[in-house]
Amino acid sequence: MVVCNINDTGVTSQEPTTPSTGTDVLSDSAIRSNFTSLGVANCSLSDDIIAALANQLPGSLPNLSELDLTGNGAVTADALPFLMSLIGASDHASGLQTLRLGSLSTNSLPSIIQGSTVTWGNLKSLDLRRVKMTPVEVGSLGALCTRPSGLVDLCLDGLKLSRSDALEKLLGSGSLCSIESLSLAGCALQDSDLAPITAAVTEGLAIRSLKLSANRITDTGAGSLMEAFVARGAECPLAELNLANNQIRDGCAETVSKLISTAPRLHSLLLGHNALSGASLKTILASLCTMDSTSLRVLDLCSQDSQVDESEMEELLSLVAEKLGYRMDEAEGVKRCGTSPLPCHPQGLTINLTGLGGSGETGQALDSLAVKTDYVRVQRPWLALQHSLEISDWLRGSLSSECNDDSDCGQCSLTSVEWCQVLGLPKDPSLPSWLQVSEHRSRAVYLTGLSGGVSAGKLEGDLESEADCLVKEVCIMKDFIVRQPNGIAWVLMADDSSVQKALEFFHEGKALMFSQPYVISQVKLSVIASDSKEEDLTKARVDLEARAQEAARENAEHRALLASSYQASQERHEYAKANPAYADGRIW
Structure with missing residues (x-):
């Protein structure tokens, strides 16, 4: 085992037993750990526990490259020398590359690491989110972030760095800084605080990932920063920019558009939870290129504070459809889904437009893993029995795409044996026998997702009063072992119009039972009749x-x-x- 994760495991403060002899208890290298990754976050560790382990088990983690100490509030920077003793790197470079110290008290961290540059020479990733450090101490980390062997990944989330020179000292001269990934989420940064980052980018900072979410950044600061990236042209290294949950309005929409068009390595751009208007969103989306000619894979524009009306949302969704290569077909003024060839998109493509509206026909047509809209808030994704039957029939190649009679289009064909297997006969004899009769089956609907406390009378009353259906019989299905309702029901309608009313009732989102939505599906199925058709009719009549x-x-x-x-x-x-x-x- 090379990875050990015991996060959130309580560790007692009991004094460890000291070896009775002064000999090295780990002189045999065969019993030393093979761990390369150790997670002990939120384990109630302290400096004393780490010191005791180091004294008793020196050099026990010689292969460790990743260590997570997040959430151990009693651990301070004073424990770092003991950690080096555990790793067995008191006098030579350790293999530790990733160190997470979130929520710790690390007041003297920079001086300790700088005092042991040989020991910490391979450290590349340092996570200091919500640690107890002053801006002055953060600035002193700049000595650890110089090329060619400095820190590459630095996380300072939650540290209040506004109106300080911490970032200026940290980044220094951009061309000499080794940081490639910098996270400053929730640091209360304002526009003026971004000036050192903008200057470093202009001077050649090779940063790939910059996270500035949950700050107080407006158009001025965000626009200047993105202009610096745009000015780098083909040499721009930016792959991820997170400006979500700030105060960005319409002032930098053109700059965002330029960044999307010019940054050759841009993979993720997150601008959700700001205040971009419909016009700005349209400007940004208009800059999208064909997916095979750009590296952009994630564009998040969700939940803007500015109002986006219905007509603007339709324009935005139509623009997205055009940019992604979808053809929106209409029949009698109604957009039809699934009628155009689907373009082939790269894996991981996501354009997030939730929280803006767009639950209409265009939102329904586009909503997918690639394009996220608000359509699912109105109509949840669902797979009915009829869908499963059609998919199965297509897979085995028996469903014809050409229909001579419109009434037969989309019907599946099963043998009597296959239909019995679908229903679960003869395992469940409580199933209504009229499902074997075609004239009854054409007037049947299949209900799933029902509450376990629903009764036949309640369901019948709901369909008759709310959906205006004429119900002939309701059969609540039960688990054939515990004999309790399993959330499934078969309903036989008195006429075909009642079936259509029930389906419209469901598609309008009104099919609720005890505030819980349920699914109504028609069964369009052609069963190859057996020789005992008269027997089926007689049995169905008797059972009814x-x-x-x-x-x-x-x-x-x-x-x-x-x-x-x-x-x-x-x-x-x-x-x-x-x-x-x-x-x-x-x-x-």
């Missing part, structure tokens, strides 16, 4: 009559129970009126 009689008996029993309860209540009420001393069954 038997279930109707059973339902009538249960209704009669229920009405009798209600009548007896009402009669008993009336008698108690009359007795209470005649006997004032009687109240709620008690004599006062």
Whole structure:
């Protein structure tokens, strides 16, 4: 085992047992650990525990290259020399490349590392999110970020660096700085605080990833920074820029467009949760190139504070469709989904337009893994029984794409044996026998996702009162082992128009039971009839009559129970009126 992750595991503060002899307990190299990655985040460690481990087990982690100490608040920078003793690198370069010290107290960290440059010579990634460091101490990390062997990845999320010279000292001369990935999320940065970063980029800072989310940056600071990247032209190294959750408005939309068009390595651009208007969003989306000629794979424009009306949203979605190569076909003014050849997009392509609107026809047509819209808020993705039957039929090549009769288009064809296997017969004998009869099956709908407490009467009443359907029978399916409702039901309608009303009821998003949405699916299926067609009709008729009689008996029993309860209540009420001393069954 080379990776050990015991994050969030409590470690007691009990004193470790000291070896009885002064000999090296790990003199045999065969018992030293092979760990290359060790995660001990949020494990209640302290300086004393680490020191005791180092004294008892020196050199026990000679192969360690990644260490995560995040969340151990009692650990300070004073524990670093003991960590080096554990790694066995007190007097030579260790193999440690990644060190995470989030939420620790690291006041003297820069001086300790600088004092042991040989020991820390291979360190490339340092995570200091929410650590207890002053801006002056952050600035002193600049000595660790010089080429050619300095830090490459530095995370300072949550450190308040506004109105300080920390970033200026950290980055220094851009061409000499070794940082390629810098994260400054939630650092309360303002426009003026970005000046050192902009200057470093202009001077040649080879930064690939820059995260500035959750700050106070406006158009001025963001525009100047992006202009510096644009000015680098083909030499611009930027691959990821995160400016989400700031105060960016319409002032830098043109600059964003230039950055998308000119940065040759730009992979991710995150501008969500700002205040870009519909016009600015259109300007940004218009700069999209064909996906085979650009490196951009993630463009996040979600949840802007500025109002985007419905017509603007339709224009934005149509523009995205055009840029990505979708053809929006219309029939009688209605956009049709899945009628045009789908373009081949690179893996990982995501254009996030959620939180802006766009739940109409264009949003429905585009909503996918590549284009995220608000359509799923109105209509959740669903796969019905009919879809599964059609997919299966296409896969085995039996569903014809040409139909002589429109009523038969899209129908699947199964044998009686196959249809019984789909239904689960004969394992579940409670299934309605009319599913074997074509004229009944054409008037059946299949319901899934129902609440476990739904009753046949409740479901029938909901379909008749809310969807205006004429229901002939409702069969609630039960698990054939525990005999409890499994969320599935078959409903037989009295006529074909009721089937269409039920489907419209579902597609309008009104199919709710106890505030829980459920799916209604029609069954368009052609079953190759067996020799016993008359027997199926007879059995279906007999079963329908038997279930109707059973339902009538249960209704009669229920009405009798209600009548007896009402009669008993009336008698108690009359007795209470005649006997004032009687109240709620008690004599006062």
